[in-house]
Amino acid sequence: MYLAEPVIYTGNLPGNVGATKIDQAYFYARDTDIFGVSFNVKRLVDALEAIGDVDRSALYLAYRLYWSVGTVKPQETGFSVASDTKAAIGLRVAPDTARLVPLIPSSSEELRLYLTRYLALYLRGMRAQKTGSVRLGHLRDLIRTFRLVELLTWVEPLQPVEAAWIRWLDAPDVNMYLYKQLSERDSYLVFEEGGVEAGAGTPLYRLQFGNDTMTIDRSYRPRELRPGYTHAASYDFYERPITPASTIIFFDRPLQADDNAEHLYQYFTATHPEFTEAYFALNPKSADWDRLARKGFKLIPIFTTEFYEKFLISDVVVSSQIYNIRYRGKSFANSRFVYLQHGIQLNDMTDWVFSKYFDVFVTTGQLEAEYMRGIAPVETLNSGLPRFEALAQEGHKPQHLLFMPTWRFNLHQASTELFERSQYFRAIEAVLTDPMLLTFLERTGRNLQVKLHPNVEKRANQFSFSKNVVKSDLSYRDAIASAELVFTDYSSAVLDAAFVGKPIAYYHWDAQEFFRDQPYEGRVDYSQDGLGPVFIEHDELIRHIVQELYAHPHEKFAQRRANFFHGVDPKSINAKIIERMLSL
Structure with missing residues (x-):
C-alpha cells in the first residue's frame, strides 16, 4: 500500500x-x-x-x-x-x-x-x-x-x-467580471496583464508572477450594462423598491445581540413605525432572546427555514456580521446588504474586505473612511456606528476597570493544553493574577471586569477569575459606559470608550508575532496614532493602572480622538445610516 x-x-x-x-x-x-x-x-x-x-x-x-x-x-x-x-x-x-x-x-x-x-x-x-x-x-x-x-x-x-x-x-x-450588483452602478473586477491598470477604476492589486506583472482593479458601470440585464429569466432583486411594505432583516451574531444591528433596529422601528415587516434574527437559545422579546422586537430564529424564506422576500439585510447567505439564487452578490461592522478597520483588512459583498460599508471617522474609499469608494459611508450613539446617551457613573482582549486566529481550534501553553493565555492570565493589581483592587474597592472575545468565551473556565477580577456578563454598552478605564491588546472595541471620552490603553505583549497568523496586516502605528498609551511590558501596564495614571488628562490623546472621529455626529449616526439604507 x-x-x-x-x-x-x-x-x-x-x-x-x-x-x-x-x-x-x-x-x-x-x-x-x-x-x-x-x-x-x-x-x-x-x-x-x-x-x-x-x-x-x-x-x-x-x-x-x-x-x-x-x-x-x-x-x-x-x-x-x-x-x-x-x-x-x-x-x-x-x-x-x-x-x-x-x-x-x-x-x-x-x-x-x-x-x-x-x-x-x-x-x-x-x-x-x-x-x-x-x-x-x-x-x-x-x-x-x-x-x-x-x-x-x-x-x-x-x-x-x-x-x-x-x-x-x-x-x-x-478581463471584466461582474462582482456585485448595486442599486445604480454595479461593481466589476478588472484583470490586466503587463502591469497596465484599467485607468477608469480603483486600483487594488499589482502582483508579480515571476517576470509577469498583473493588476486587479475595481470598476463601477451602469446597471443597464449588466450581463443578462434584459433577460426575464434573470430575476433582479433591485427592481423591488424599498417601501413600508418591504421585509427588512437585522441581525448581529447568531447567539449574541447588543451590537450595531440591535441598536439600529431599535431606532428604526421607533422612528419608522410604518415599516411593519422589520425583523431581528437571533438564535432562540441566545441569552438575549427573552430580553429583546420583552422590548418588543419582532424576532425570527436565525438560519432556519423561516429565516431563509424571509431572506428570499426581503428588500434589504442589515447586519454587523457578514455571512455567506445563499438561498434559491439569492445572495448578497445580487441583493441589498448594509454592513454595520462589528469592529473598526484599524488594520489592513483589504484582502478580507475585497472578498465580501455589501452595498453600504459603515465607517467611523475620517481616517477609516479614507482607507475604505481606497477599496470601495461607492459603498463607503462615514456615519459612525449605531452603538456609539447609544453609548453617548448613557450616563453611568464609573464603577470598574475593563479589560477587553481580542483573540488569535491561530488558536481558534487549539486544544485545551495548547491554548494554556500559548503566549496569549499566559499574558492574560498574568494580568488577572498579578499580586500588585489584586492588592490595588482590594484596597480601592474596585473590580476588574474582563470581557472575553466571543471566540474565547468557551475557554473562560481556563482563566483564574477571583473576588475582584470577574468575567463580565454585562452588555458591551453597560460594561463600557460604567468603566473608568478600558484597556485591550488590539481590539477596536475600546474605541467605543474613546468615542465618549473615556481613557483607554493598549497592552501589546506579542507585538512582534501578532500579525504573523492573522488574516490581515497592521495598518496603524499605535504609538503614533493610538488613542491611548501603548505598553509592551506587563509591569508597565500594571504600574499605569495601580498608580491611576490613566486618570490624568492627556491633551495628545484628546487631539487624536478628535482627528480619528472627524465627521461623525453622535446625535445623527442612526439617522444617517437609515437615510442611506432607504435610498438604495
Whole structure:
C-alpha cells in the first residue's frame, strides 16, 4: 500500500468518523497537505527527483499525480488539522517555487477538486504576498490541463475574487467580471496583464508572477450594462423598491445581540413605525432572546427555514456580521446588504474586505473612511456606528476597570493544553493574577471586569477569575459606559470608550508575532496614532493602572480622538445610516 490516510477534518472529529460522507464537498474542503499519510518512501524519493521544483505544500498532490493515483479510500479513522487559518489567509509557497504541481493530466474528480481549492488558496495568498516565482503561464496550463473552470461552483461561494481570477486566467480575452450588483452602478473586477491598470477604476492589486506583472482593479458601470440585464429569466432583486411594505432583516451574531444591528433596529422601528415587516434574527437559545422579546422586537430564529424564506422576500439585510447567505439564487452578490461592522478597520483588512459583498460599508471617522474609499469608494459611508450613539446617551457613573482582549486566529481550534501553553493565555492570565493589581483592587474597592472575545468565551473556565477580577456578563454598552478605564491588546472595541471620552490603553505583549497568523496586516502605528498609551511590558501596564495614571488628562490623546472621529455626529449616526439604507 503506497497511500493510506484517515478521514481529514479542519475542526473537531465527529462522533462517528466512519459515517462521514466522502463526496465532492469533502474532497473540495479537505486540506491538500500530508496529514496521517504513509508513503512508499522509495517511490516518494523517485517523485521528488523528477518534480523537484514543485511547491512542497503540494507534495501530496504531486505524488498522486506523478504515480497516477486517482483515488484513495479513506480509512475508518479520523484526523484533525485543528486549524482553518489557511482557508482565511490563503496559501503561501516558497519564494523559489516555479510550479505548483506537475502537469500530468488526470480524470480523477477527487484530484481535480483538490487542485481547484489548492489553486484558489494559492491565489488568495498571492493577494497578500504580492510576489512569487510561479509564472502566469503555468497557472493557465494548470487550469486547462485539469479543466478546473468546470469546478468553479465550489470556489465562488466563499472565494468569489479567486473564481473570477481563474476564469480570466483561462480566457484572458475577457478581463471584466461582474462582482456585485448595486442599486445604480454595479461593481466589476478588472484583470490586466503587463502591469497596465484599467485607468477608469480603483486600483487594488499589482502582483508579480515571476517576470509577469498583473493588476486587479475595481470598476463601477451602469446597471443597464449588466450581463443578462434584459433577460426575464434573470430575476433582479433591485427592481423591488424599498417601501413600508418591504421585509427588512437585522441581525448581529447568531447567539449574541447588543451590537450595531440591535441598536439600529431599535431606532428604526421607533422612528419608522410604518415599516411593519422589520425583523431581528437571533438564535432562540441566545441569552438575549427573552430580553429583546420583552422590548418588543419582532424576532425570527436565525438560519432556519423561516429565516431563509424571509431572506428570499426581503428588500434589504442589515447586519454587523457578514455571512455567506445563499438561498434559491439569492445572495448578497445580487441583493441589498448594509454592513454595520462589528469592529473598526484599524488594520489592513483589504484582502478580507475585497472578498465580501455589501452595498453600504459603515465607517467611523475620517481616517477609516479614507482607507475604505481606497477599496470601495461607492459603498463607503462615514456615519459612525449605531452603538456609539447609544453609548453617548448613557450616563453611568464609573464603577470598574475593563479589560477587553481580542483573540488569535491561530488558536481558534487549539486544544485545551495548547491554548494554556500559548503566549496569549499566559499574558492574560498574568494580568488577572498579578499580586500588585489584586492588592490595588482590594484596597480601592474596585473590580476588574474582563470581557472575553466571543471566540474565547468557551475557554473562560481556563482563566483564574477571583473576588475582584470577574468575567463580565454585562452588555458591551453597560460594561463600557460604567468603566473608568478600558484597556485591550488590539481590539477596536475600546474605541467605543474613546468615542465618549473615556481613557483607554493598549497592552501589546506579542507585538512582534501578532500579525504573523492573522488574516490581515497592521495598518496603524499605535504609538503614533493610538488613542491611548501603548505598553509592551506587563509591569508597565500594571504600574499605569495601580498608580491611576490613566486618570490624568492627556491633551495628545484628546487631539487624536478628535482627528480619528472627524465627521461623525453622535446625535445623527442612526439617522444617517437609515437615510442611506432607504435610498438604495
